Amino acid sequence: MVYVISKDGHPLMPTMRYGKVRRMLKSGLAKVISRCPFTIQLLYETTDITQDISLGVDAGSKDIGLSATTNLKVLFEAKVILRNDIVELISTRREHRHARRNRKTRHRKPRFDNRTRHEGWLAPSVRQKAESHITMVQKAHKILPVSHIKVETASFDIQKIKNPNISGTNYQNGEQTDFWNVREYVLWRDGHVCQCCKGKSKDKILNVHHIESRKTGGDSPNNLITLCEYCHKQYHLGKIKLPKTIHRGMSFRDAAFMGITRWAIYEKLKELYSDVNLTYGYITKNTRIENSLPKDHHIDARCISSNPKAESDGTVYFYKKVRCHNRQIHKSTINKGGIRKRNQAPYEVHGFRLYDKVTVNSVEAFVFGRRLDGRFAIRMLDGTKINEQLSYKKIKLLEMRKNYICERRTPLLIGASPDVPVAI
Incomplete structure (x- = not known):
């Protein structure tokens, strides 16, 4: 499907008349x-x-699903992979800032309590994901004359997930009630036993160990x-491994994110567009089951758009937000001699930037790694390796990198299920 923009920049209805599009481009009536x-702009009124x-x-x-539909046809479907490295970065x-200030300004009076947060402040990791939702909706509006938007949100009762029988005033009493701190609770929970x-080690001194790094696990x-x-010392020395039965408990990061941002996303969309409505997950699930549709983000988005029976050719655009x-x-x-090695790669290496879209043997892929000697790592958007040491002379630049890299996928065969995509 070819998306069309008018001469003055307004989106028009897309077309599947590829021959006409080819003739218009050749004759200079569009660009x-x-x-x-694939989007063209008309050069005439x-x-x-x-x-x-x-x-x-x-x-x-972690992912966003988008689907723009009419009553009869799917015009645009996309799946977006969000960044999940903000917390670690x-x-x-x-850590670096703390170490630097400890070295250079250790005599300075602490100034950690002199900052205020404005109304509507969101943590950077949460704000980045919320802004990605808004950006993708804006991208859809640039290529299609969208009439109305419907967003699926969800609210999670985390305490109910932990304890299905909780009710009443028990919500005010968490699992750590009557304990001095987290350490005391963990020791009690584990029965004061390693x-x-x-x-078996007969060591009576007990420590509390972070299963996942404190930096990211909290x-x-x-x-x-x-x-x-x-055991704690031996583990950190790498001499023993923890039993396979020890693993981190259920994480509620995703549930917390949805609880924090659902209204932020909705209110921001209301500021930008006039017709914005909310729906909920149980409605989407019921619609999907009634129409015997497979579970996927873009399929759910199609159900959310209120046109689950709209005909689709199976084309899905995969986006990935990159650093x-x-x-x-x-x-x-x-390094030895007090030399600090640079952590930033050159902006361009042999004329290519990181995440540039290139073609290799008629296959579209992306530059995921570059070496100064000219050997590049070429992969698909999902990380599938094409060639990890391909010479830059054997690749051709198709499109310079953007904040959101995009890959178009279609069904393998005519009549194949739309949920079996292949990148082209």
């Missing part, structure tokens, strides 16, 4: 403004006759386990 999704288009948005903390930055050796009880001091710039100038470790 290409985007390769993926035309009427702005459009149809009623509904955009369904399946909001999520900010935690690393905090969960690795079960007391200090919640489901990330803590009781170990004796002997724009590495702000850490030097490596954290100092």
Whole structure:
């Protein structure tokens, strides 16, 4: 499907008359403004006759589903992979900042309590994902004359998930009620027994160990386990491994994200567009089951758009939000002689940037890694390796990198199920 923009920049209805599009481009009546999704802009005046288009948005903390439909046809479907490295990057930055200030300004009076947060403040990791939802809706509006938007949101009762029988005033009493701190609760929960050796080491000193790094896992009880001091030291020395039965408990990050951002996303969309409505997951699930549709983000978005029976050709656009710039100038470790190795790669290597879209043997892929000697790592959007040491002379630049890299996928065969895509 070819998306069409009018001469004055307004989106028109897309077309499948590829022959006419080819002739218009050849005769200079239109120009290409985007390769993926393929979009042209007319260079002559035309009427702005459009149809009623509904955009369904399946909001999520890791993936977003989008589907723009009319009563009869699916015009655009996309799945977006969001960034999940913000917490780790900010935690690393905090560690470096703390170490730097400890070295250079250790005599300065602490100034950690002199900052205020404006109304509507969101944590950077949450704000980035919320903004990605808004950006993708705006991208859909640029290529289609969307009439109304419907967003699926969800609210989760985390305490109810932990304890299905909770009710009344018990909501005010968490699992750590009557305990001095988290450490005391974890020791009591584990029966004051090492969960690795079960007391066989005879070491009576108990420590609380982070199953996942504290930097990214935090200090919640489901990330803590009781170990004796002997097992704790041996584990960090790499001499023993924890039993396979020890793993982090259920994480509620995704549920917390949806609870925080559902109104932020809705209110922002209301500011930008006039016709925005909310729906809920149980309605989407019921619609999907009634129409015997497979479970996927873009399929859910189609159900959210209120046109689950709209005909689709199986084309799905996969987007991935990628990092724009590495702000850490030097490596954290100092080489021999006090030399700091740079942590930032050159902006261009042999004329290519990271995440540039290229073609290799008629296959469209992306530059995922570059070496100064000219050997590049070429992969598909989902990480499928094409060639990890391909010479830059054997690839051709198709499109320069953007914040959102895009890949178009269609069914393998005519008549194949739309949920079996292949990248082209």
